[in-house]
Amino acid sequence: xxxxxxxxxxxxxxxxxxxxxxxxxxxxxxxxxxxxxxxxxxxxxxxxxxxxxxxxxxxxxxxxxxxxxxxxxxxxxxxxxxxxxxxxxxxxxxxxxxxxxxxxxxxxxxxxxxx
Amino acid sequence: xxxxxxxxxxxxxxxxxxxxxxxxxxxxxxxxxxxxxxxxxxxxxxxxxxxxxxxxxxxxxxxxxxxxxxxxxxxxxxxxxxxxxxxxxxxxxxxxxxxxxxxxxxxxxxxxxxxxxxxxxxxxxxxxxxxxxxxxxxxxxxxxxxxxxxxxxxxxxxxxxxxxxxxxxxxxxxxxxxxxxxxxxxxxxxxxxxxxxxxxxxxxxxxxxxxxxxxxxxxxxxxxxxxxxxxxxxxxxxxxxxxxxxxxxxxxxxxxxxxxxxxxxxxxxxxxxxxxxxxxxxxxxxxxxxxxxxxxxxxxxxxxxxxxxxxxxxxxxxxxxxxxxxxxxxxxxxxxxxxxxxxxxxxxxxxxxxxxxxxxxxxxxxxxxxxxxxxxxxxxxxxxxxxx
Numbered sequence: 001x002x003x004x005x006x007x008x009x010x011x012x013x014x015x016x017x018x019x020x021x022x023x024x025x026x027x028x029x030x031x032x033x034x035x036x037x038x039x040x041x042x043x044x045x046x047x048x049x050x051x052x053x054x055x056x057x058x059x060x061x062x063x064x065x066x067x068x069x070x071x072x073x074x075x076x077x078x079x080x081x082x083x084x085x086x087x088x089x090x091x092x093x094x095x096x097x098x099x100x101x102x103x104x105x106x107x108x109x110x111x112x113x114x115x
Numbered sequence: 116x117x118x119x120x121x122x123x124x125x126x127x128x129x130x131x132x133x134x135x136x137x138x139x140x141x142x143x144x145x146x147x148x149x150x151x152x153x154x155x156x157x158x159x160x161x162x163x164x165x166x167x168x169x170x171x172x173x174x175x176x177x178x179x180x181x182x183x184x185x186x187x188x189x190x191x192x193x194x195x196x197x198x199x200x201x202x203x204x205x206x207x208x209x210x211x212x213x214x215x216x217x218x219x220x221x222x223x224x225x226x227x228x229x230x231x232x233x234x235x236x237x238x239x240x241x242x243x244x245x246x247x248x249x250x251x252x253x254x255x256x257x258x259x260x261x262x263x264x265x266x267x268x269x270x271x272x273x274x275x276x277x278x279x280x281x282x283x284x285x286x287x288x289x290x291x292x293x294x295x296x297x298x299x300x301x302x303x304x305x306x307x308x309x310x311x312x313x314x315x316x317x318x319x320x321x322x323x324x325x326x327x328x329x330x331x332x333x334x335x336x337x338x339x340x341x342x343x344x345x346x347x348x349x350x351x352x353x354x355x356x357x358x359x360x361x362x363x364x365x366x367x368x369x370x371x372x373x374x375x376x377x378x379x380x381x382x383x384x385x386x387x388x389x390x391x392x393x394x395x396x397x398x399x400x401x402x403x404x405x406x407x408x409x410x411x412x413x414x415x416x417x418x419x420x421x422x423x424x425x426x427x428x429x430x431x432x433x434x435x436x437x438x439x440x441x442x443x444x445x446x447x448x449x450x451x452x453x454x455x456x457x458x459x460x461x462x463x464x465x466x467x468x469x470x471x472x473x474x475x476x477x478x479x480x481x482x483x484x485x486x487x488x489x490x491x492x493x494x495x496x497x498x499x500x501x502x503x
Contacts, residue, residue, distance in 0.1 A: 051270070051371075054320075057317065058241065058261065061241065061242040072266070073266055083366050085256060
């Protein structure tokens with residue numbers, strides 16, 4: 001998902017000319033309308049808001065050491081949504097629609113901080 | 116299309132059976148269904164076997180399960196096929212069988228759903244279940260099934276005012292129902308206070324919002340209505356069989372509080388049956404998490420959108436209420452051996468429509484609906500059943 005322009009991190013995504021919606025990651029057909037024409041790559045902005053989230057207390061094998069952690073669906077500026085991690089010292093203060101800033105992409109996983 | 120019926124059903128009690136092999140569970144449920152129809156001794160009349168199973172490879176290190184199931188039932192030689200659609204694996208298997216009988220390909224098909232989950236510890240089970248989400252876009256990010264439904268729950272609370280109490284009321288109701296089901300995994304009543312105060316799993320969902328990690332199998336014998344009338348048990352008609360797919364990732368759904376696959380599968384099943392939600396006497400829906408039952412009742416049209424939570428609090432979905440939901444105890448109390456769940460719901464629907472459900476019998480039950488969901492809603496099957 002990572003790409004770098006002007007020293008900032010952006011998220012590799014796509015825009016469908018058929019339905020006009022943006023999404024990530026890039027793929028041969030639009031995940032929203034199923035169309036395959038007028039598909040083009042776009043760099044998605046590293047900013048968005050929290051669409052929904054959860055605090056994971058029981059983690060799957062391999063991630064036990066990281067729990068509790070915040071998992072969220074982030075709606076990026078422009079409308080694309082991705083599943084990502086949110087890093088915050090105060091998960092109790094998080095709320096739907098909270099503004100977020102991308103801080104890091106590690107092994108394909110986007111990590112956001114409260115903006 | 117020919118009229119199709121369920122001619123026999125069988126089911127193991129759901130529970131924790133680390134000492135029982137997959138084929139033992141398959142044998143118990145499948146042989147019960149054949150004996151119920153009175154054809155165990157004539158079982159070579161079964162022309163095909165469909166096995167719904169999510170992940171015997173993940174839980175038990177066993178792929179290629181269908182011929183093992185055929186051997187376990189003395190049916191070796193016939194076509195044996197496994198279907199996988201996460202927790203909807205055996206709803207899919209049943210629908211395939213019903214379509215093949217309706218279309219005249221086969222006269223008689225046995226469907227078995229099975230899962231043996233308690234071969235791993237909880238983190239391993241959580242990881243295998245997580246494989247029903249998208250590997251790169253969700254699971255690698257740290258998503259688990261409770262976490263996906265937790266995000267649905269938080270959004271539903273935000274959009275419709277659904278409360279912590281409403282979620283817990285689903286668990287309390289289903290445990291109260293399950294107390295009356297001798298084959299339920301956890302026959303234990305729970306209080307609202309205890310359900311609301313349970314340890315968090317993925318906030319806002321806690322331990323009592325989650326269904327059980329169970330082992331078990333369920334089976335149904337599918338044949339033509341004409342043929343079923345000559346067999347031992349009361350035939351129950353298959354009135355409609357709908358299936359749909361939806362985005363495999365929550366982040367690609369326009370509104371995660373809506374299960375489009377549920378709506379589409381239900382529309383197809385209702386259209387086949389010539390019925391609507393108002394004709395349904397009772398429903399067995401996929402309460403893998405409390406919020407999932409609320410979504411299901413809304414998207415099946417049993418209650419208004421956004422009113423699934425209040426309907427539980429008002430008792431509308433309790434045994435004795437306007438539209439009883441999960442009288443078997445549901446996945447929450449009866450248990451959720453994931454690959455067995457779709458057929459187990461059908462076993463309950465058939466049992467209710469025959470009038471054999473004992474002290475959890477729904478009076479005057481005429482049309483039953485079963486709703487089986489896979490993943491976070493990427494797959495759904497809806498079946499409608501009625502008395503012949």
